[in-house]
Amino acid sequence: MTKFLNWIDVVFFGYRRIYAAGVEMPERPAANIYGVGVTVTDDVANNRTNVAISAGSFDSLSPLVNASSGTYQAKARELVRVDTTAGPCTIALPSAVDHPLAEVFVKVVGDGDSMVTVSAPSGQTIDGANNSHAEGHLVSLRVVSDGSNWLVVSENNPG
Structure with a gap:
């Protein structure tokens, strides 16, 4: 029944x-x-x-960022692709306060060996520092917001 x-x-x-x-x-x-x-x-x-x-961690994929892009403003939950062949690049993170638990993944995809600088907004840090620097071919950096600052959860520098 x-x-x-x-x-x-x-x-x-x-x-x-x-x-x-x-x-x-x-x-x-x-x-x-x-x-x-x-x-x-x-x-x-x-x-x-x-x-x-969402099955993945990211909502968006950046355009290919290079030296002529100027400072690229990353979005929360974005995979940022960087080509350092033409020179150094700067990636500005969004506010950790506005995006708690969000992550940003920065990946060097070109053959360049120039510096990539990832910077936190004013008053915020990346593992206690204002910036994080990476240099070399196929470098990657994953940061996660703790609601007030950014934390590096993985960093790969195979060079």
């Missing part, structure tokens, strides 16, 4: 049950869906709510 009632519930009212780790959650009139990389949209035409959870 229970399976029949569940079938009627589905046919007439739609799927209403939510499971977490195989356990049915209590029915509620609303749900809060939040977090980095979560997008919720109302699909009126199909009478449903769409929830998209």
Whole structure:
């Protein structure tokens, strides 16, 4: 009888049950869906709510940054590609205060060996310093905001 009632519930009212780790959650009139990389949209035409959870860590990919770009203003959750063949480059991080737990990944993709400077906004630091410098071919730097400053979580300098 229970399976029949569940079938009627589905046919007439739609799927209403939510499971977490195989356990049915209590029915509620609303749900809060939040977090980095979560997008919720109302699909009126199909009478449903769409929830998209980003599979990756980044929302955007920068244009190729080089010496003629000037100081490039990185965005939160961005993969910044840098070509140092023509000379040094500077990447300015967004505010750590405005983007808690966001990350920025800077990756040298060209053959150049010039300096890449990653700078924190005024009043903020990168592991206690105003700037972080990297030099060499295929260098990478990943920083994460702790809500007040930037922390280096990985740095690779194969040179």
